[in-house]
Amino acid sequence: MTHKKNRPALTWTFIGLLAATAVLGGCASVETRPTAATNASNPLIAQAGHLAREHAGLSGAARSDNEQQINRLLGQLDDATLSREAAALPVGDPLYNFMGKVMMQRGLPLPRPFDRSSDWNFNAGQRPPAEADGYRPPMKLAVLLPATGASAVPGASVRDGLSTAYYGESRRRPDILFYDTGSNAAGAVAAYDKAVADGNDFVIGPLGRDEVSAVFAKGTLPVPVLALNRGNVAPPSGNVSFSLTPEDEGIAAADYLLERGAKRVLAIGGSDDGQRRAIAALKERLAERGAQISDTIGEGTADLGPFVAKPGGVDAVFLAVKGSAARTLIPKLAIVGLSDKPRVATSQLLSGTGKPEQDRVLDGLAFPSESWTSGGIRGLPPAVGVAQTLPTARGPGAARLFAFGYDAWQLSAYLERLATRPDAFINGATGVLRIDGGGSVLRTPAWSTFSSGVPVPLADAARR
Structure with a gap:
């Protein structure tokens, strides 16, 4: 079940170079913000x-x-x-x-830490005390990822991102073992049980939604887990879930539009499950803040006029579509007078783009992105350069998963600070990361847009 780092020489040589760059660039750290407290009732x-x-x-x-x-x-x-x-x-x-x-x-400061049960135990494995910046990694780390089966390719991107961060750390690092989960729930549960039997004191993974649900469904877990997805079962107390799900993008888009005063949002989506989930999450978050989706329509809708003409109108647009569909929709939005309204897409927008002469029509359309790919982060070489040498970071999807793996290591190393300090966060490769009281990692993404047909950081995007 376990396997160590039997990787092609080119891959591991390059990861070693990335690690050296990370050391020179400085270690990751958890930052803090001031807090305040007052009293009243409602x-x-x-x-x-x-x-x-x-x-x-x-x-x-x-x-x-x-x-x-x-x-x-x-x-x-x-x-x-x-x-x-x-x-x-x-x-x-x-x-x-x-x-x-x-x-x-x-983006508001908390008056005090979240209330956490005794299950949040950060002394497992007799770890040395935390360093000044909160760095306190496990003693023996298990990583559960698919090395075989249908999910092996995304698993490799996550693995190499995590390995880059791990080898880039110059301070004490845990022993690390990789366990193959395959691509099914039974494999993930078996891998977790083997990791526990092998004496690991912390587990990163598994990756798939069904696999995470299966592990969390075990109930109280003897070794805490940082799951790499959000399953259908809430994390048991003392465990954490970290994800890049469509729901997270729908929530981020809703927050982005709410900050810009949107009350009625026209949602346009495709037919795949991820696009529907993003729209559902957008709808729920808008409703929580007194806003709404005015209509949800398909990406092939010919005439948008009737939807804009309804009482109340439309003051923002959300696109859960790929780049090719977006290129067709943008002129339609202009015809009905929506080109000057806030327009937000999911990261699926990048699928089917890459030719500036075609993508100019997307200029001004905002979409959530990763800090590493949109503007770079300290200690990690630019995404373009990494992709030229490392196939597992090549292309928008692979780069996103590479950044995700990079952040998984950081979360495991700074988990105690994040969980016990109300003002703690990580400026990660995927965005600004915090942990809520229920064990979910909250990610505030970077935001990008197109300029002259090329993705660039969005200058006026709110960063919390």
């Missing part, structure tokens, strides 16, 4: 608090619906009231973690 808090107290006893759809109701109540609070009421809650109040997550999503 009747919405009483309603949300009642639902929060019932939350632990719910499961499945009822649990998801309950969380949505809480978020919609909290969404009615302005920033000042939300901050004030969160600071007034006593330690241990079940509503605090919900309020803290909403505050994180709005």
